[in-house]
Amino acid sequence: MNIVIIDYGAGNIQSIQFALERLGYSALLSDDPDVIKSADKVIFPGVGEASSAMNKLVESNLDKVIPLLKQPVLGICLGMQLMCAYSEEGETRGMGIFDVDVVKFSKKVKVPQIGWNQIRELKSPLFNGIMEKEYIYLVHSYYAPLSEHTIAITDYELPYSSAMRKDNFWGVQFHPEKSSGTGEQILKNFINL
Structure with missing residues (x-):
């Protein structure tokens, strides 16, 4: 199994690498298009600010x-x-894989949302073996609204997409590598897709 983690200077790539190692897999870190294209599975992480990461x-x-x-x-x-069409963070144009605009939580709630929250209405093999309302770990101030691509929902001020899918692309707002056994199962499910 050839797993590549895209290394573009905006990710918590080592914690993802360690999580995969705990599951018995090794992953290559790369920003080489040919290496990425030849992978069996690709993980596209990201931590930080949208416009600088997109740059x-x-x-x-x-x-x-x-x-x-x-x-x-x-x-x-x-x-x-960044797989979405646009993000309000830094007025960033994304890659447009998901036809969704990412928006900021309002001033009515504390941002960033940091810590454990639940996922519900799970709709994908990505969540095989995961129960409704399992807890996952999040750190974010911006969110993807519900759309035709939504495959899991989390509530914080309002329901939003905590996971999305279109064709061969999956996205999760939470950090599976920091989400204990639930996150490990989700990573394992992704590798088994």
Whole structure:
């Protein structure tokens, strides 16, 4: 199994690598388009600010490579948000894989949302073996609204997409690598897709 984690300077890539190692898999870190294209599975992480992360993808031409990938791709946190059409954070144009605009939580709630919350209405093999209302770990101030792509919902001020899918692209707003046994099962399910 050839797993590649996209290394573009905006991810918590080592914690994802360690989580995969705990499951018995090794993953290669790479920003090389040919290495990424030849992978069996691709993980696209992201931590930080949307516009600077997107600029790094543009500089390395990965903004053109990622949307054309044919194998299963998992976007995590900011990675999922950059797969959307647009983000209010830094007025950032995304890759448009998901036809969704990412917006900021209102001033009525504490941002970022940090900590454990639940996922519900699970609709994908990504969640095989996961019960409704399991807890996952999140750190974010922006969210993807509900859409035709939504495969899991979390509530914080309002219901939003905590996971999305379109074709061979999956995205999760939460951090599976920090979500204990639930997150490990989700990573395992992704590898088994």
